[in-house]
Amino acid sequence: MFLAGSAIGYYGSGLAATRVAESAPAGHDFLALVCVAWEGAAERAESFGVRVVYARSGIVLSERGGPLESLLRPFRLFVGGRLARAARFLVDSPGR
Numbered sequence: 420m421f422l423a424g425s426a427i428g429y430y431g432s433g434l435a436a437t438r439v440a441e442s443a444p445a446g447h448d449f450l451a452l453v454c455v456a457w458e459g460a461a462e463r464a465e466s467f468g469v470r471v472v473y474a475r476s477g478i479v480l481s482e483r484g485g486p487l488e489s490l491l492r493p494f495r496l497f498v499g500g501r502l503a504r505a506a507r508f509l510v511d512s513p514g515r
Contacts (some may be wrong), residue, residue: 422469423461427477431452451467 430439430444445455454475464471480487493499 420472421461421464423471423473425454425458425473425475426450427475429458429475472503 428448428450429445430443430449431443432448445451458473459475461471479485480490
């Protein structure tokens with residue numbers, strides 16, 4: 420098995436607070452195109468009989484750790500800006 424790390428950017432940045440199923444098509448912005456190319460390169464391993472699994476992850480923000488504290492610092496100094504255009508939701512199982 421080959422685990423190919425990818426990003427939720429695969430789905431594009433034009434989604435506004437919508438649930439996105441794993442089977443949703445790729446977006447059309449720059450990051451989505453990078454993810455498609457990255458996953459396409461990983462897909463070549465299948466021609467050698469290797470199972471390819473794609474892990475599309477994103478940054479998890481939590482008050483208990485992670486990058487949130489670092490990201491908030493510029494805002495506390497009044498020099499922060501908007502991090503993204505929309506909220507993201509990912510449905511992790513088809514039954515939801």
